[in-house]
Amino acid sequence: MNENDEAPDLHARQLLVLPDRDAADEAAQELAERRPALGRLDVVRDALAGEDDAEDAQWLVVVEAPEDGWTGELLLELEALAAEYEGWREEG
Template identity: 65%
Template sequence: MLVLPDRDAAEDAREDFAARFPDLDDPELVRDALAGEDDAEDAQWLLVLEAPEDGWTPAVLAELDAVAGAQNGWREED
């Protein structure tokens, strides 16, 4: 899962992901409101990634970190 600061960053990261990994399914884009916050400005956006059956290789994890980092986000393990 990639955690991004806003919807625009999440959409840009999804496009970058699709360009880097054309053989994988497009990730799901999900709004994640912070606890106790109703304001859309206080929401993070998540790209939910489906790992391949054999898991992510270290090289792919580095690519995912780059995709998230380019949008001021980060990667989290499930």
């Protein structure tokens, strides 16, 4: 890490950004089964700026940080799960 890099926020909400609702629902279910300690996972629609068409929406799985914060291993697991469903992970 260089002096301009910020340390990651180990208690920040994580978002799995996925292409459609089915992918988001499936990823949320899979994550809930793998990691029940993460608690309730919300699936929400995120319309792209300026777009009214439902086809131009992304779906988010909202994952709150565990009480002890994120570990590198868990963040990598979230990234891998999102990639399985053709999406990515963001801090939100």
